[in-house]
Amino acid sequence: MKITNLKVIVTSPGRNYVVVKIETDSGIYGYGDATLNGRELAVAEALEEYLAPILIGRNPDNIEDIWNYIYKGTYWRGGPVLMTALAGIDMALWDIKGKKAGLPVYSLLGGKSREKALCYSHVSGNDFEEVKEKALKKIEAGYKALRIQVAIPGLDGTYGTVEDDALELPFVEKWDSKPYLKTIPELFKYIRAEIGDGVHLIHDSHERLTVPEAIKLARKLEKYDLLFLEDLLKPENREGFRQLKSQTSTPLAMGELFNTRWEALPLIKDQLIDYIRCDLSHIGGITEAKKIAALAETFHIKTAWHGPADISPVAHLANLHLDFAIANFGIQEFAQFPKEVKEVFKGGPEFEDGYLKISDKPGLGCEIDEEAAAEYPYQKAYLPVAEALDGSVHEW
Ligand code: CS2
Ligand code: MG
Numbered sequence: 001m002k003i004t005n006l007k008v009i010v011t012s013p014g015r016n017y018v019v020v021k022i023e024t025d026s027g028i029y030g031y032g033d034a035t036l037n038g039r040e041l042a043v044a045e046a047l048e049e050y051l052a053p054i055l056i057g058r059n060p061d062n063i064e065d066i067w068n069y070i071y072k073g074t075y076w077r078g079g080p081v082l083m084t085a086l087a088g089i090d091m092a093l094w095d096i097k098g099k100k101a102g103l104p105v106y107s108l109l110g111g112k113s114r115e116k117a118l119c120y121s122h123v124s125g126n127d128f129e130e131v132k133e134k135a136l137k138k139i140e141a142g143y144k145a146l147r148i149q150v151a152i153p154g155l156d157g158t159y160g161t162v163e164d165d166a167l168e169l170p171f172v173e174k175w176d177s178k179p180y181l182k183t184i185p186e187l188f189k190y191i192r193a194e195i196g197d198g199v200h201l202i203h204d205s206h207e208r209l210t211v212p213e214a215i216k217l218a219r220k221l222e223k224y225d226l227l228f229l230e231d232l233l234k235p236e237n238r239e240g241f242r243q244l245k246s247q248t249s250t251p252l253a254m255g256e257l258f259n260t261r262w263e264a265l266p267l268i269k270d271q272l273i274d275y276i277r278c279d280l281s282h283i284g285g286i287t288e289a290k291k292i293a294a295l296a297e298t299f300h301i302k303t304a305w306h307g308p309a310d311i312s313p314v315a316h317l318a319n320l321h322l323d324f325a326i327a328n329f330g331i332q333e334f335a336q337f338p339k340e341v342k343e344v345f346k347g348g349p350e351f352e353d354g355y356l357k358i359s360d361k362p363g364l365g366c367e368i369d370e371e372a373a374a375e376y377p378y379q380k381a382y383l384p385v386a387e388a389l390d391g392s393v394h395e396w
Helices: 040-055 063-073 080-101 128-140 177-195 211-224 240-245 261-269 286-298 313-325 339-344 370-374
Strands: 003-011 017-024 029-033 117-125 145-150 172-175 200-204 228-230 252-254 350-352 355-357 385-388
Touching: 003 040, 003 370, 017 040, 017 080, 029 080, 029 313, 040 063, 040 080, 063 080, 063 286, 080 286, 080 313, 117 128, 117 200, 117 313, 128 145, 128 177, 145 177, 177 200, 177 211, 211 228, 211 240, 240 252, 261 286, 286 313, 339 370
Parallel strands: 117 145, 145 200, 172 385, 200 228, 228 252
Antiparallel strands: 003 017, 017 029, 117 355, 350 355
């Protein structure tokens, strides 16, 4: 079998997605997700201009070799754009391999270790009452785990509480850690009192705190028994986790901003986190993520792959195939997609009573209606930018 074409599909059913379609001389084709929120066309260009030409004629079966050829062959290896482009290719090659074998990808990864995968959904609100109402609705819908965020008084557009893109220019969110550090422990005290202890709770600090701030927050939240506190520190401050981990019993998660296993390695090998949260669309796909999962298993760390609405159902399926196959699965972040996304992406994780189920369709299990995709042309959209009270830029 030989690769005959690589096609990039950029579509915007509610938000932008980038899909890689790899075609072969056997007629079998595969899809992968290469969506990088806010930089979609940079990835599309890397794929079309540089990576597609060097793939033509290669045997799609040789995923590991192609992965290394692209990763090492580019010399300027790593980074979000090239690793997202590589992820799209990698997922498409696993899709082809499964279709050729007549097996779902999880079967190629070692078969099922579970019959369903625990998942969590986002809940956010402008005040505690609204958060409670939304949380109760999600619990009624069957969710056993929720990520809880709330607007911080005095700060415009707190992360996780406003539509975060689809804007011509970056939305500017105000940030100051003082009111945040006051509000979040109060939020979890209220939410635990209102909904009880039966639901796993998660919170995402979105890479903004200093080590002393992170220690304070993690310690104050210990009594509310979170499943994990996510992204307390900046990805550049992996050393900070060495101090943080020893100061709190609140489980820690990190990973969505990493682009290779080497960035995750210090946190895994020294057990500085409890959940690794890489994003399969930004870490180079299934091939890299399965290596990270094996590394994490060796150091008793569980997975919690990144699964926001800004990666497509193809990526969510790639997450799930790995979730079903590995022994150290923890939990899967999940986004219910609106109907326009489902017009384009046929197939995705099936939500059932707080868990995700997977079909036995060969490959990843997602078909793209390319005509429908063309009905939703690309619309430039920026991620927000955060600004400190003094007007200086802050990590968003
Ligand atoms: C968030 C993401 O879901 C999460 O854990 O960190 O929604 C993140 O804000 C977006 O993926 C950025 O595009
Ligand atoms: Mg996050």
